[in-house]
Amino acid sequence: MTTIVGSFRDEATAEQARSLLRCFSRGGARVTLHAPTRPGLMGPPEPRLLGREESILRAAVRWGLWGSVLVELPSLVAILLLSVDVNVKVLLAATVWKFGAGFGAWLGAMAGAQRGVGGEVAAAYQAQLDAGQWLVAVSAPSQGVRHARGALLESGALEARDIEGTFEARQPRRQPTTPRA
Numbered sequence: 001m002t003t004i005v006g007s008f009r010d011e012a013t014a015e016q017a018r019s020l021l022r023c024f025s026r027g028g029a030r031v032t033l034h035a036p037t038r039p040g041l042m043g044p045p046e047p048r049l050l051g052r053e054e055s056i057l058r059a060a061v062r063w064g065l066w067g068s069v070l071v072e073l074p075s076l077v078a079i080l081l082l083s084v085d086v087n088v089k090v091l092l093a094a095t096v097w098k099f100g101a102g103f104g105a106w107l108g109a110m111a112g113a114q115r116g117v118g119g120e121v122a123a124a125y126q127a128q129l130d131a132g133q134w135l136v137a138v139s140a141p142s143q144g145v146r147h148a149r150g151a152l153l154e155s156g157a158l159e160a161r162d163i164e165g166t167f168e169a170r171q172p173r174r175q176p177t178t179p180r181a
Contacts, residue, residue, distance in 0.1 A: 001140065001142075002139070002142060003140075003164075003165065003166060004137070004145065004152060004160055005125065005137045005160070006136045006138075006152035006153070006159065007135055008136065008156060008157055009133060009158065011134055013156040014136050015033070016156070018033050020155055031137070032167065033134065033135070034129060034134065034135040034167075036130070036131075036133060036134060037130045048126065048170055049117065049167070049169065050117070050122075050170040051116050051117065051119055051122045052118050052122075054116065055113070056108075056112035059108035059112030060108040063108025064102070064105030065101070067100040067102075067107070069097075071096060071099055072096065075092075075093070075096040075097070079092050115166050115168070116165050121164075125167075137167035138151075139167075145162070149162075
């Protein structure tokens, strides 16, 4: 799949492009619309596009934790059944989870690298959102890339570019909850 992003001056032309691409999307394309950033009361708005670096970090940590648990639990059973000194058992139990964590983190980093866009690309598109432009992203199969790009340009896109990665919104940060009195 190739992702093509078009930038638009206003919502009407962005919606026109999205509806045109929806007709096209029956061939397996995925279309997303990103509205401009609204300035917040507390300073500049938070970036809204998922960066590849953030995706890699989150996936590596998550998969590293799962890898350590999945390796440690069966290993503990095997270590307890060994007929060696208790000090050797403790040493083995304390080190075996590191293999699972390292391998899981590596797998997570490889999987996370498939999501998001590079830092410079994310910053450029974030600047367009901050400037009030609308963005339409379409992930199209290779045989439909020309049609998707043409649909964006014909709908009035200021530009239509191919990007590497997935063009998706970042999950908002959760605000800490305070206990009620």
